[in-house]
Amino acid sequence: MATAGPAPGGWHRPVNRYAAAVLAAAVAAAVLWGQLRDPGRTALAWTGMTGGIGVAFTGLGALVLAGVPGHRVGRLMVAAGVSSLGALLAVSWTEWRPAAWVGQWLWLVPFGLILLALLVFPDGRLPSWRWSPVAALVILGVGGATVGFALLTLVPPHDQLLTGTPPTTAAGRTALSIANVSAILAILGAAGVLASLGRRWWTATGDTRRQLACLLPTLCVMALTIWLDSSWNVSGAWLLTVVAVPAGMTLAVLRYRLYGLDRVVNRTLVWLIMTVVVIAAFVALVSLLRWWFFGSDGSSEASLVATGLLAVTFQPARERVQRGVNQLIYGDRDDPYLVVRRLTGLLRDTAEPDAVPQLLTEALAASLRLPYVAVETAGRHAPRRLAFHGDLTFHGEKPDGAESFDMLAHGEHVGRLIVATRSPGARFTRGERRLFSDVALHAAVAVETARLIQDLRTSRERLVVAREEERRRLRRDLHDGLGPTIAGMSMQVSAAQRIVGRHERAGTILDELAGDLRTCTVEVRRLVDQLRPPALDRGLPAALRAEGRRFDGEELSVTVDAPDELDGLPAAVEVAAYRIVAEALTNVARHAHAARCTITVELSDALVLTVVDDGVGLPTAGRRGVGLDSMRERAEELGGTCALRTVAPHGTAVEVRMPLRLGVPVS
Incomplete structure (x- = not known):
């Protein structure tokens, strides 16, 4: 029997928060103590990078889980942060042999977890099952490299990763090979993660696109980081990116909507592109000016000239980039x-x-x-x-x-x-x-x-339906009313002729009257047949089978596949279907040179007729005949369609769809 869980805001959550806070404080104290005991133990840049990952991803991941409990992105962020803090803690206490061993490979794990978090960003799911191999590449790559490094550090002298000396034993070389191959897989997986983010951005709309846009400032920060690190050698510049990535992910997952976020994205894109363009142009101009004019000792002069050229061209370039970004975000709004x-x-x-x-x-x-x-x-x-x-x-x-x-x-x-x-x-x-x-x-x-x-x-x-219904009514009235009346009158005239006998004048009158009645009977029968095909009196399937038998012979075999009964069809639909099939059979017999012809009747949301032959197919050129136009017009009169197509390996198919109710055109 299921029991109710703790209510939101109960004592469990505060306890978890206090426990996490106490644990974080203990880890921080242990790391700080270990670093203070031996400040030169690890490089300051590595310590700052690893600590930044640990603090930023753990704290912001916990914030994500507090806002959206159980979110996969938040879990991966917390796992990445905790593993990074674990690596930093282990490196801070290397005099303890297990810690020294763990510290040489645990630092790889956060990068794999961050890649997985980006792969399922922002909704916690893969874009589709087709991206599963990318997740497998990341797991195998980072996991294999971690295992390779862990095995390598088990081989004496145990500090090969720190000293950079190549392994001298077969086991060490094998472990290093595993790590190298896995690193290649990890790089491929990282490329796949970037491709998945690009694919999501390209296909996303609405709120999903706005969530993905929260990572755009990260690219700008990354460009700034690269510039600070390469040009000015600023220590700890990568901390900006380390903080920007989880901050953007947190902002997106928590769906923190900023009014005018499109404007923020617009400006971010413009300045990101301009930053990359300016840096690339500055480096290229300085290199070219030094090569052509100032020589290797003219760096200051080349930099000054390049700065002036960039200052002159900056505004026109920015306007052009702005138009391109506006086109990307707003479409043709400016035109x-x-x-x-x-x-x-x-x-x-x-x-x-x-x-x-x-x-x-x-x-x-x-x-x-x-x-x-x-x-x-x-x-x-x-x-x-x-x-x-x-x-x-x-x-x-x-x-x-x-x-x-x-x-x-x-x-x-x-x-x-x-x-x-x-x-x-x-x-x-x-x-x-x-x-x-x-x-x-x-x-x-x-x-x-x-x-x-x-x-x-x-x-x-x-009009068409009313016409056919009226014709059906008139045919029924003529056939059942006027026809029997005229036949009865003819019988009465015949009886009168026998009674009159040899009276010449009366006999002549009666003979003329009998002839007129026979003429009326023939005319009524002709009118009845013209109002509606007589074959339809037995229903559309029977009429189509009778029409098929009329064309069936030694040269052409006709097969009719139709239900036994098709009740409730409007008179106009029955007549149009019968006429279209008759015209199609006539075309097959005259022009197709076919050996077989199949007529199929299906009833679903519409009446579907298909006439398929194995003849020479449709003509490649020339004017269409009157019969084809007649079939199309009969179908369109009722809101239906009539399509012709060539069938493989040779032959023609006529497909007709007609609605079962007035005013409901077929799709």
């Missing part, structure tokens, strides 16, 4: 004419008006990097969402930044264009609102055109 022109071309080139609203929302979202775009039409009782692209929710909450723009056509309100801001709490600029208003006018014309075309199609379908 509204291009957006309108692109949407106008979309409206012009789209042959199917029904598809225009969906294409418009997709194009607008892609062009302006918008998380959500929708088109709503004004329904009789409530607005109806006609098309949309993207997701309107952020962590399950409706954003307050979604704005709507009225769509007006011919002075009437036809709907709204709904656009969500790029981040919660953000607002569109005045220029963007004007752009969306212009787009809403274009969308209104497209929506109104699509509605008129749909109304026209519905009216045509109703």
Whole structure:
């Protein structure tokens, strides 16, 4: 029987916090004592780097777990920090042999854990199962290198990693080989982790992209670190990166939303790119100037000239980079004419008006990097969402930044264009609102055109259905009413002829009347047959089988695969299906030179007819015949489709889909 766990905020959490605080204080005291006893024991840079990893990742990882208990990224961060602190503690007490041994390989473990944390960042899951080999590379690489170093330090003289002397024994060389091969795997795994982050950024939208954006300042800090370390030899510069990485991860996982975060990302990208460009340009210019003009002793002069050139070109370069970053984050926001022109071309080139609203929302979202775009039409009782692209929710909450723009056509309100801001709490600029208003006018014309075309199609379908239903009724009335009446009158005339006998004048009149009645009977039968194919009186499957038998022979084998009963089909659908199959069989017999033809009838959400032959296939050139256009028109009259395609290795397939209900076009 399950029992309730401790309530949030109970005594368990404070105890855990106090225990963690006491343990951290004890570790810090032990490390500090060990370092003070022998300050030259380890390099200051290594101590600062390892201690920074331990403190930053442990503390910030604990903060992640406090905010999102059980989050895999937080667990990996804490594990990386604790293992780093363990390595620092072991190195601080190397006079104890086990600590000296552990200190020579434990420092590798945090890097593997950090790579795994970045691989599952920001949601704690791999991007997909296809990235599992990357995780395996990281684990095998870092784990193998750790095992190799651990084995190597077991071989005398036990301090080969500290002194750098090559191993002299076979066991030592084997352990070093394991470590070297594993290091290559670890490097490949690290490259895969970077690729996964790039892939996530490229495919992410909405809040996920904003979470990933929290790592962008880390790249800027890393560039600054490299510059400080290489150019100025600043001791401990790498501590900036050591703190920036877990800080960015913590900010993202805790979903700490800053209003205007897109602006922060924009500026970070601009200055990151400019930093890299300026450093690279400065180094290149100084090298070229020294080589061409000043010589190896003219470093100061070359640096001065390079600084002047960079100062002159900095602002134009920054503006160009700014435009590129704006294009990346905001799309074509700075060129509204291009957006309108692109949407106008979309409206012009789209042959199917029904598809225009969906294409418009997709194009607008892609062009302006918008998380959500929708088109709503004004329904009789409530607005109806006609098309949309993207997701309107952020962590399950409706954003307050979604704005709507009225769509007006011919002075009437036809709907709204709904656009969500790029981040919660953000607002569109005045220029963007004007752009969306212009787009809403274009969308209104497209929506109104699509509605008129749909109304026209519905009216045509109703006319066709009403026509066929009326024909079926007339045929039934003529066949069951007028036909028997005329037949009865003919029988009465025949009886009168027998009664009159030899009366010449009366006989002549009766003979003429009998002839007229026979003519009426033939005409009524002809009208009945023209109103509706007689074969359909036995149902569509029986009619199709009868039509197949009419073409079946020695030169062409026809097979009909259809259910025994297809009840409830509208009269118009039955007639159109029968006529289309008859026309398709005629084309097969006349032009296909086929040996076999198969007719398949399926009933799901639509009536699906397929006529497949093994003939010569579709002609490669030339005008299509009237029969093909007739089949297509019969299907489209009812909101259906008729498609022709070539089948392998040779032959033709005619596929027809027709709706079962009026006004519901097939997909």
